[in-house]
Amino acid sequence: MDINSLFDLTGKVAVVTGGGDGIGKGACEILAAAGASVVVSDLTVEKAQNTVDEIVKAGGKAAAVACNVLKEDDLTNLIDFAVKTYGTVNILVNNAGMGGGGRENPFRIDRAYVERIYAINVFAPWQLCKLAAPYMQKSGYGSIVNITSMSSINNDPSMAIYGSSKAALNHIASNLAFDYGPMGIRINNVGPGATKTHALATVLTPEIEAKMLAHTPIHRLGEVSDISGAILYFAAPVSAWVSGQVLMVNGGGVQTLD
Numbered sequence: 001m002d003i004n005s006l007f008d009l010t011g012k013v014a015v016v017t018g019g020g021d022g023i024g025k026g027a028c029e030i031l032a033a034a035g036a037s038v039v040v041s042d043l044t045v046e047k048a049q050n051t052v053d054e055i056v057k058a059g060g061k062a063a064a065v066a067c068n069v070l071k072e073d074d075l076t077n078l079i080d081f082a083v084k085t086y087g088t089v090n091i092l093v094n095n096a097g098m099g100g101g102g103r104e105n106p107f108r109i110d111r112a113y114v115e116r117i118y119a120i121n122v123f124a125p126w127q128l129c130k131l132a133a134p135y136m137q138k139s140g141y142g143s144i145v146n147i148t149s150m151s152s153i154n155n156d157p158s159m160a161i162y163g164s165s166k167a168a169l170n171h172i173a174s175n176l177a178f179d180y181g182p183m184g185i186r187i188n189n190v191g192p193g194a195t196k197t198h199a200l201a202t203v204l205t206p207e208i209e210a211k212m213l214a215h216t217p218i219h220r221l222g223e224v225s226d227i228s229g230a231i232l233y234f235a236a237p238v239s240a241w242v243s244g245q246v247l248m249v250n251g252g253g254v255q256t257l258d
């Protein structure tokens with residue numbers, strides 16, 4: 001058995017949102033290391049370019065483009081850029097997301113907040129799936145990986161909107177798997193537990209960390225590399241018969257905030 005070929009993405013084109021930092025950057029790096037040409041997108045082209053520079057320095061192939069996933073034109077432009085630069089799209093990692101950390105006061109948040117969270121966590125991934133799918137079908141290889149969250153299955157205070165938006169994306173994937181399967185496209189989700197990124201640093205206190213670790217059998221917070229491994233698994237041929245699934249990568253526990 002050739003283990004390397006199961007994870008080989010040579011000749012494949014990957015598109016990642018929010019690839020300038022955190023889990024998105026880890027996704028770009030591991031997909032490039034597996035041989036993919038990676039379109040790294042982030043709010044600014046400069047931010048995306050930092051990831052590209054590191055990939056190129058390590059011997060990989062990558063190109064940077066600005067994409068604010070809250071702007072519909074940017075979503076269209078992102079897929080167009082990938083096709084113009086590398087010829088198609090085979091892998092899409094919907095990583096850019098917002099919210100979480102138990103910061104929603106359910107009596108204070110307003111409609112604009114709810115719409116924003118749903119726009120970035122639900123509408124943008126769905127729209128990118130729709131834009132990328134025809135290229136994936138035509139190319140004969142398609143794999144979509146959405147980054148959701150353990151919050152999509154947990155019950156936590158002050159997380160109703162974030163948690164439900166990520167749960168919606170889980171449900172979108174399990175349903176789209178039926179539509180996309182016959183087109184040769186797989187769609188799966190990775191649900192991280194608390195993972196050490198800049199986003200987590202904005203909400204983490206020693207008290208919150210202690211609560212999380214109390215329910216985490218593998219007694220530590222996640223590293224970006226823990227999440228990247230799951231992303232590569234779903235993107236690569238090793239998971240050729242896996243679609244519509246959600247894999248929680250969270251140290252084995254429930255990691256509730258309460």
Ligand SMILES: NC(=O)c1ccc[n+]([C@@H]2O[C@H](COP(=O)([O-])OP(=O)(O)OC[C@H]3O[C@@H](n4cnc5c(N)ncnc54)[C@H](O)[C@@H]3O)[C@@H](O)[C@H]2O)c1
Nearest residue numbers: 018020021022023068069095096097149194195197198199
């Ligand atoms: N870190 C965690 O503990 C954790 C846990 C569960 C789920 N997640 C999910 O993982 C994903 C990435 O989170 P992270 O912790 O790596 O965040 P991060 O803040 O470290 O990185 C996010 C990246 O996305 C970019 N970004 C922000 N808004 C954007 C937008 N509108 N359009 C395009 N790019 C945008 C940022 O510039 C940044 O480069 C999110 O979907 C988040 O909900 C993270």
